[in-house]
Amino acid sequence: MNITDVKVLIKTMIQKKCPVTPMLWGRHGLGKSSAIRQVGDELGYRLLDIRLAQKEAIDITGMLFTFEDKKLGMSVTSAHPPQWFADALKNGKVILFLDEFNMARREVTNATFELVLDRKLNNVPLPDDVFIVCAGNPEDERYDGVTPMSESLIDRLMHIKVTPDVDGWLKWAEKEEINPSLVSFIRATPEALYHNNKLDEKFPVTIKHSERSIARCSEVLKLQLDTELQYECFCGILGAEVATLFVKTIEKENMPVTVKEVYAMKPETKERLKRYRENMRQDLISITVANFIDHANKNPVEATKHLDNVVEFINTLAEESATVVISGTRTIPEWASRFLKDKNIKAKLDTIHEVVKDVKATKKNS
Numbered sequence: 001m002n003i004t005d006v007k008v009l010i011k012t013m014i015q016k017k018c019p020v021t022p023m024l025w026g027r028h029g030l031g032k033s034s035a036i037r038q039v040g041d042e043l044g045y046r047l048l049d050i051r052l053a054q055k056e057a058i059d060i061t062g063m064l065f066t067f068e069d070k071k072l073g074m075s076v077t078s079a080h081p082p083q084w085f086a087d088a089l090k091n092g093k094v095i096l097f098l099d100e101f102n103m104a105r106r107e108v109t110n111a112t113f114e115l116v117l118d119r120k121l122n123n124v125p126l127p128d129d130v131f132i133v134c135a136g137n138p139e140d141e142r143y144d145g146v147t148p149m150s151e152s153l154i155d156r157l158m159h160i161k162v163t164p165d166v167d168g169w170l171k172w173a174e175k176e177e178i179n180p181s182l183v184s185f186i187r188a189t190p191e192a193l194y195h196n197n198k199l200d201e202k203f204p205v206t207i208k209h210s211e212r213s214i215a216r217c218s219e220v221l222k223l224q225l226d227t228e229l230q231y232e233c234f235c236g237i238l239g240a241e242v243a244t245l246f247v248k249t250i251e252k253e254n255m256p257v258t259v260k261e262v263y264a265m266k267p268e269t270k271e272r273l274k275r276y277r278e279n280m281r282q283d284l285i286s287i288t289v290a291n292f293i294d295h296a297n298k299n300p301v302e303a304t305k306h307l308d309n310v311v312e313f314i315n316t317l318a319e320e321s322a323t324v325v326i327s328g329t330r331t332i333p334e335w336a337s338r339f340l341k342d343k344n345i346k347a348k349l350d351t352i353h354e355v356v357k358d359v360k361a362t363k364k365n366s
Contacts, residue, residue, distance in 0.1 A: 001232050002165035003035045009160070009233070010039050012223050014095070014131045020219045021116040022236075023101065024135040025204035026162030029194075031169070032135050033099060040095045045131070048084050049097045052104035052112075060111035062122065079122050092129040102136035102146055109153060117156040138204045155210050158220070159236035161203055166190040207239035214238070217246070256287040259295045265309035273316045282321075289321050293328035300332045307335065311342050319348045 001009070006024065013020070024032050033049065040047045052060075062079035069076045081089070088094045098112065116134065119126045126132075134157060137146065166186065173183045186193050207213075220233045227247075234243035253272070261269045276284050292313070296303040303310065314322045322345065329335050339345045 001160050001229070002163050002168060003031050004165055004168040005229055005232075006032075006160065006162055007035050007039050009225065009229055010036060010131075010133060011043065012225065014039070014043055014045065016223055017128050018219050018223060019119055020158050020216055020237075021132045021134060021156065023157040023159045024133065024162050025138060025159060026135075027137060030162050030164065031172070032162055033097065034172075036095060036097055036133055036135075045093045045095050045129075046091075047095050047097055048088065049099060050084060051100050052098055052108055053100035055104060055108055057105075057107045057111040060108060060115070060121075081121065081124070085121050085124075088126060088130045089124070092127045094130045096126075096130060096132045098132065098134045100136065101134045102149055104147060106147055106150075109147065109149065113153065113156065116153075136204075138202075149205060151208060154205050154207060155213055157236075158216070158233055159203075159205055159207060160232065161236075164194040166193055169193060203240075207236070209238040209242050254284075256284040256291070258288075259292050262288065262292050262313045263303070263306035263309055265306075265312045270312070270316050273313075277316075277318055285317065285321055289317070289324055289328075293325060296329050296332060303329075304332065304335070307338060310335075311338065311345065314339070314348075315342070315344045319351045322348045 010022065012018075013022070026032055037047050039045070059082055062081045062085070064077050064079050066075050066077050068074075084096070088096060098116075101109065101112075112134075114120050114122075115126075116132060119130075119132070170183060170187060173186070216237055217234060220230065220237070223230075223233075225233065231243060231247050234246055237243070238246065253275070257269055257272060257276075273285070273288075275281075296310075314325050317325065326336070326339055326345070326349070340349075
C-alpha cells in the first residue's frame with residue numbers, strides 16, 4: 001500500500017472510529033510518520049509520537065504505587081498513568097503513534113498488548129477520539145536491534161506493508177516547495193527516488209489467523225473502503241491466502257443468485273436468499289426474479305423439470321417477490337395449479353390479497 005493509500009485508510013479509520021490498530025511496515029524514508037502527521041493536521045488531531053525503542057515498560061504502563069484500600073481493608077497497588085496517556089484522556093483528538101515498535105525490548109512491546117487490542121491501559125479505556133497507529137522496520141539484516149514479534153502480538157494488529165509512492169512524493173514536494181529542479185528530476189527519473197532492494201518484496205511478518213482476527217475483519221467491512229484497499233487490510237489481518245478466499249466470498253455475496261442456482265436450489269442458495277431478505281438487498285433479489293421469469297418463459301420445458309425447486313425458491317422469497325414470480329410465469333402450463341397446492345405459497349398470496357384489499361378500503365374511505 002503506498003503512502004497516498006495509507007493516508008486514505010488512516011483518515012477513514014479515524015473518521016469512523018475504527019477500533020482496529022494498524023501496524024505500518026516499511027523501510028526508513030518512506031514517509032510513514034509524515035503521512036500520519038498530515039492526516040492529523042487535516043482532521044485537527046494532535047500527534048503524540050512515542051518512540052518505543054527509547055522507552056522502558058514503565059513508560060507505557062505507568063509508575064506503581066501502594067495505597068490503603070478502605071473497602072478491602074488492606075494495602076494494594078495501582079499505577080500512575082504516564083503523561084502521554086493522561087494527555088490523551090484529558091484532551092482527546094490525538095493520534096497515538098507508536099513508532100520503532102519492533103525495535104523496542106520485548107517487555108516494552110508486551111506492555112502495549114492491552115493498549116493495541118482493547119484500547120485500554122490498566123483497565124482505563126481510551127476516549128473514542130484517540131486513534132492508535134504502530135510502525136516498524138522490516139525484520140532483516142538492514143536493521144540492528146530488531147525484536148521479532150510474538151504470534152500473539154502479531155495477531156492483535158492489522159499489518160500494512162508500505163511501498164514507495166513517487167506520485168505521492170511529487171505532490172508533497174510541490175506543496176513543501178522542494179527545489180523545482182529536484183522535482184523535475186524525480187518526475188523524469190522516478191527510479192531515482194528509492195533504491196530498489198529485493199528484501200522489500202517479502203511481506204514483513206508471517207500472519208496466522210485466529211478467531212480474534214476473523215472477528216476484527218467485521219470492523220474493516222464497516223469502513224466501506226474500495227476493493228483494493230479492503231483486500232490489503234484483510235491480508236494484513238488474515239494473511240493473503242485466507243484473505244483471498246474471503247474476498248471471493250464477499251464478491252459472491254454481492255452478486256444476484258443465478259437462474260442455474262435457482263434450478264439447483266442448494267441449501268447455501270436458500271441461505272443467501274434469506275440473507276438478502278434480512279439485509280434489505282431487494283436490488284439483488286429483483287435481478288434474480290427478473291432473470292428467472294425471463295428464462296422460464298423462454299425455456300418452459302427445461303424450467304418445468306425443476307418445478308419442485310422453483311417452489312422452494314418462491315417459498316424463500318418475501319410475499320411481494322413471490323407474487324411477481326407467480327404472475328410472471330402464469331402462462332406456463334400447470335405451474336399455477338402446482339403453486340396453489342403449496343400451502344406456504346398460498347399463504348403468501350393470501351397475505352398480498354389482504355394487503356391489497358386494505359389499501360383499496362383505505363383509499364375508498366379517504
